[in-house]
Amino acid sequence: MNASETSDTSDTTSTPDTPDTSGPAVTPFSALIRTASHEAHTEAESSTFMGDLLGGRLGIEAYARYTEQLWFVYEALEADAGRLAADPVAGPFVRPELLRRTALERDLAHLRGPGWRDSLTALPATLAYAERVAECARTWPGGYVAHHYTRYLGDLSGGQIIRDRAERAWGFGRKGDGVRFYVFEDIANPAAFKRGYRELLDGVRADDLEKQRIVAECKRAFALNTGVFGALGEEFPLSA
Numbered sequence: 001m002n003a004s005e006t007s008d009t010s011d012t013t014s015t016p017d018t019p020d021t022s023g024p025a026v027t028p029f030s031a032l033i034r035t036a037s038h039e040a041h042t043e044a045e046s047s048t049f050m051g052d053l054l055g056g057r058l059g060i061e062a063y064a065r066y067t068e069q070l071w072f073v074y075e076a077l078e079a080d081a082g083r084l085a086a087d088p089v090a091g092p093f094v095r096p097e098l099l100r101r102t103a104l105e106r107d108l109a110h111l112r113g114p115g116w117r118d119s120l121t122a123l124p125a126t127l128a129y130a131e132r133v134a135e136c137a138r139t140w141p142g143g144y145v146a147h148h149y150t151r152y153l154g155d156l157s158g159g160q161i162i163r164d165r166a167e168r169a170w171g172f173g174r175k176g177d178g179v180r181f182y183v184f185e186d187i188a189n190p191a192a193f194k195r196g197y198r199e200l201l202d203g204v205r206a207d208d209l210e211k212q213r214i215v216a217e218c219k220r221a222f223a224l225n226t227g228v229f230g231a232l233g234e235e236f237p238l239s240a
């Protein structure tokens with residue numbers, strides 16, 4: 001659903017004798033990364049776990065377990081955000097209004113109770129994901145951008161569908177504790193924010209080769225998400 005179909009229109013500057021390999025030079029990077037990750041997005045989106053969760057076939061326990069996994073990922077994404085804010089490549093993306101860890105912690109306190117930290121455990125697939133994010137945060141700002149994009153732009157997009165279903169299924173109240181992770185209180189206009197974010201992607205300080213690496217890391221980020229969904233699907237198989 002990441003609308004790669006819209007990206008074709010942007011390639012109007014290429015000439016007939018320009019080979020396809022010149023794509024990254026003429027296609028805005030935001031369109032390139034969106035199109036390149038389209039297939040991986042469809043795969044993540046159509047995982048059994050997500051389908052069952054959105055289809056109302058799983059209980060609140062599965063939702064809570066998923067929220068716990070997200071905590072590990074955002075811990076890795078946000079622990080180093082202060083330092084990365086000064087980085088010329090990753091810095092422009094690091095925005096306080098995106099930070100999710102506090103919201104996740106409120107959700108977990110609601111879902112699991114005040115002692116939520118005591119029972120918090122990461123699935124092996126989640127550990128692999130969080131470790132890769134942390135590694136990029138430490139050593140490769142471009143890779144960090146790939147993970148940043150995959151999570152935050154997704155949360156601002158499809159995440160809103162998850163919020164809507166969770167609110168209705170488990171009565172958290174509109175935008176209340178339990179779904180705060182999906183509520184970006186300081187982003188009044190998500191569509192405008194996403195447009196601005198895509199402009200940041202278009203202006204990312206990276207040459208074509210580095211952009212290709214970022215796209216590859218984005219695909220890896222999607223695969224890591226799919227891995228977490230797979231593990232959650234095993235933990236919450238449908239009995240029906």
Ligand code: HEM
Pocket residue numbers: 001002003030033034041044045046050051054149150151153154155157158159161194222225
């Ligand atoms: C059932 C699950 C999902 C649904 C229903 C869903 C739905 C959507 C929709 C409707 C959009 C387009 C929004 C727009 O054009 O403004 C979108 C975009 C996006 N989604 Fe998902 N999504 C899901 C899962 C995921 C997952 C697991 C990830 C990765 C962690 C993800 C990452 C993204 C990203 C990065 C975008 C932005 C694409 C772009 O415009 O560049 N989504 N999603």
